[in-house]
Amino acid sequence: MSSLSLDSVRAIAKKDFQDAARSKVLWLLTLLFVAFLGGMAFLFVWLDDLFARQPAAQQEAEITAIDLIFFLQTPVALLIPLIGLLVGYKALAGEVDSGSAKILFSLPHSRLDAIVGKFVGRTLVLWTSFFAGLLVAVVVVVALYDEFNLGHILVFTVLSLLFGAVYVGLGVAISALTKSTTKAAAAVVGVFFFFAFVFDRFRDVVYYLLEGQVIPSFGTRPPDWYLFYPRLSPGGSYGAALAGLLPEVDPLGNLFPQGEIPFYFSKWVAVAILILWIVVPLGLGYLRFERLDL
Amino acid sequence: MSAITVDGLTKVYGSTVALDDLSFDVREGEVFGFLGPNGAGKSTTINVLLDFVRPTAGEARVLGLDAHRSSREIRQRTGVLPEGFQTYRRLTGRQHLEFAIESKGVDDDPDDLLERVGIRDAAGRKAGGYSTGMAQRLMLAMALVGEPDLLILDEPSTGLDPNGAREMREIVREENARGATVFFSSHILGQVEAVCDRVGILREGEMVAVDTVAGLRESVGGGTTLRVTVDRIDDGAVAAVRSLPDVGAVSVEGDEEPTIVVTCDGSKTAVLEALESNGLEVRDFSTEEASLDEVFHSYTKEEVSA
Numbered sequence: 001m002s003s004l005s006l007d008s009v010r011a012i013a014k015k016d017f018q019d020a021a022r023s024k025v026l027w028l029l030t031l032l033f034v035a036f037l038g039g040m041a042f043l044f045v046w047l048d049d050l051f052a053r054q055p056a057a058q059q060e061a062e063i064t065a066i067d068l069i070f071f072l073q074t075p076v077a078l079l080i081p082l083i084g085l086l087v088g089y090k091a092l093a094g095e096v097d098s099g100s101a102k103i104l105f106s107l108p109h110s111r112l113d114a115i116v117g118k119f120v121g122r123t124l125v126l127w128t129s130f131f132a133g134l135l136v137a138v139v140v141v142v143a144l145y146d147e148f149n150l151g152h153i154l155v156f157t158v159l160s161l162l163f164g165a166v167y168v169g170l171g172v173a174i175s176a177l178t179k180s181t182t183k184a185a186a187a188v189v190g191v192f193f194f195f196a197f198v199f200d201r202f203r204d205v206v207y208y209l210l211e212g213q214v215i216p217s218f219g220t221r222p223p224d225w226y227l228f229y230p231r232l233s234p235g236g237s238y239g240a241a242l243a244g245l246l247p248e249v250d251p252l253g254n255l256f257p258q259g260e261i262p263f264y265f266s267k268w269v270a271v272a273i274l275i276l277w278i279v280v281p282l283g284l285g286y287l288r289f290e291r292l293d294l
Numbered sequence: 295m296s297a298i299t300v301d302g303l304t305k306v307y308g309s310t311v312a313l314d315d316l317s318f319d320v321r322e323g324e325v326f327g328f329l330g331p332n333g334a335g336k337s338t339t340i341n342v343l344l345d346f347v348r349p350t351a352g353e354a355r356v357l358g359l360d361a362h363r364s365s366r367e368i369r370q371r372t373g374v375l376p377e378g379f380q381t382y383r384r385l386t387g388r389q390h391l392e393f394a395i396e397s398k399g400v401d402d403d404p405d406d407l408l409e410r411v412g413i414r415d416a417a418g419r420k421a422g423g424y425s426t427g428m429a430q431r432l433m434l435a436m437a438l439v440g441e442p443d444l445l446i447l448d449e450p451s452t453g454l455d456p457n458g459a460r461e462m463r464e465i466v467r468e469e470n471a472r473g474a475t476v477f478f479s480s481h482i483l484g485q486v487e488a489v490c491d492r493v494g495i496l497r498e499g500e501m502v503a504v505d506t507v508a509g510l511r512e513s514v515g516g517g518t519t520l521r522v523t524v525d526r527i528d529d530g531a532v533a534a535v536r537s538l539p540d541v542g543a544v545s546v547e548g549d550e551e552p553t554i555v556v557t558c559d560g561s562k563t564a565v566l567e568a569l570e571s572n573g574l575e576v577r578d579f580s581t582e583e584a585s586l587d588e589v590f591h592s593y594t595k596e597e598v599s600a
Contacts (some may be wrong), residue, residue: 003366011396015385022384022420047309058365099380103390103436107397109365294437 002110002290012109012117015126016091020125029083029126033133036079037072041137044068045144066149066229069156073242076160077235079168080130081195085188087126088171091118091145092289093184101294111290115176119282123168123183134160139279153293157243159274170234173285176180179292194231203229224262234277241270297322297444297475298343303352305338305499312395314337315352315407320477325470325485327337328479330496331594336479337377339496344374357444370398375424375439377448377479381429383422387413390421390432391439400440407435426453434465445469447478451485463489483590495593502593509592512559520556520565523578527552531572535565551577 020026044067092114095101104114134157142148174187205212207226216222230236245269263269298320299522305313313335320326330336341347342354345365352359356368381390391404408414416424430453436578437445445466451459466476466489480486485505486493494504503510526545535556536544542557556565566576569582 005366008397011393013296013390014396015393019382019384020391030457083390099378100382102346102376106369106376106379106436107394108370109397112364123318166597167387290347294341 002112003293004112004116005108005110007083008109008113008290009120011107012104012114013121016118017123018126020122022085025087026125026129029087029105029129030080030132032083033129034136035133036075037130037133038136038140039076041068041140045140052271060240066152069152069242071245072137072237073282077163077238079197079236080160080164081192083129084126084164084167084169085174085192087122088119088173089184090181091122091172091175091189093175093181096292097181105294111292112286114142115172115187115282115286115289116179118175119165119172122172125164126164126168127260130160130164131157138223152192152246158244159238159242159245159271162271162274162278163234166234166238169282174287176282176289176292195235199233200230200236202243226260228264231265232273234274237270237273237277240265242275243267243268244270274280295322295355296320296355297324298326298477299353299355300339300343301337301353301355303354304350305335305342305347306350313342313349314353316499316501317502318350318498319496321364321492323336323473324491325466325476326373326478327490327493328477328496329483329486329493329590330479330481332481334496334594335499336481336496337448338499340384340446340479343446344369344372344376359529364438370440371442372444372446373442373474374443375430375433375437375450376445377452379433381421381424381428381432383526384420386418386420387424387432388417390436394436394439397420398440402439407438408432410431410438410465411435414424424537427455427458429453431458434462438465438469439475441472443474445474445476445478447476449480450478451480451482459485463572473524495590497594518558519560519582520558520562521580521582522556522566523548523577525552525575525577526553528572528574531569531574534568534572537562537580538564538568541565567576574600 057158092101100243103196105111134153138153140150170191171188175184177188178184192294203226207216207222210215216226231240295321298318300319301317303313303316305310308551316335328336330338337389338347342349342362343356345362345368346491348362357371360370385393385437388404391402391407396434397400405414405417408417411434413424413428413431413435416428417491421429421493424432430450434450437447437547447466450462450466454462463485466478467514470476470489476489490507492504492506495502495510503513505513514551522600532546533556535541538558540559540561542559543555545555547553549557553571558565564577569576
């Protein structure tokens, strides 16, 4: 085990952020988030107006900022993993591959400092871009929309930043496992598709083995584990935490009509799972990186 | 006390033995030249000292500390110019220095250090645009941050022109005068001779000789070569010279100007007297030191030839 020095972490994170700030990547990301989040907010307001003019929809047109948040959630849940992994995957493999790691480790930094410093620096890169995009979205909402709840936006922001950190962490962890940038790139592509398309399907396989069918029949209440399983992935726990912390829309009540909700369906468990998705991959990456010959 | 102690160090990569039971000592305050052809294991040794790689067997201590367990403290007190590094191409020279200064927690002035290595003018430029020699100078400046107790320089003259190499040696001397121990590797001998107190020669992962430059010359046999131009060659005279103590190889060259070439450790006058007492007329003579190149080659070739 090597020790952690906060001074080292700060120096490495700062250097990494400076490096990124001078690359086109940061600016491209910022542009992407601004266009995406701002554009979505604008689209949302426009759609809202459109529906509001339909007489039948008049009564239900009480769309709130929460609706905007859930309007954004699905695309954000796809965009952030992509960008987080992209920002993270070169962190260590890139330095070892190119030889700049020899500069880094000529200075008094431990391998643990390097992993944490890189994670912090690159998470800040993602956060900066995301923040810029969100700011534009908020401006759009405030300018064109009557109702604006700062609390809701804050919950969305904090959870999205946490979710972003998870994917930067996964990228950094992967880059700690290999000296080759090419392998790291292949691995992050794999991780992206795994969580986007494969992870949830394991549930269907297990359910099929137990019950002889892929999805529960209509009208049957699925078992608790079946409902809980999707909340284990980073995206699932992000969605669950978001729903739990914006109580007006939490669908849990519908799933448990009898009222008794097991504790592991709580929003704080979802947040804890999100945090574990940061700590565990980085920890495993560190264990490997600590033993690596540079 | 020793600045560096390497004891029974072995490093195996797959089926390649990079270091084979290597042991040596670098004394505090000396300039130690670590010589050997490319691939002899110099960088592997340095990588173990810096904990970049972990040895298969054996132990290394730097500044009295275990190279693995106390690596952070070692690198805090050591300035390093690694081999095969690449700069952060988007960061400027000054930002590189700031990173080193911040990492070591000292308050040196980046521009002063860049001035010292002669690239003050390029301080605000991105290092990606530097030449190999400039990158090498930048890295040397980073190594000097915080007045380290030990400097470890791996092939410091890479990419430097003769003038740059001379400036590099000058800085090595200054740092040594300040009290720093300097350990540097090279496969070029000329750079070592002028600055090193002692030299170690590495071959195929083993240390084949450690000595002062003069000591190495002597050990290779006949530190000095004596060339005597005579009026004629006489077999009896040559035999008389050969029988003298302290005389190594004796050979005869030249038809126009017959010359007897003698390698000897001892008295040159004894050789001249032996020739004259055999009736030869000595017309001219010169002496030359065995070049360090010859010494080096004699150690790094498969067989040591004397």
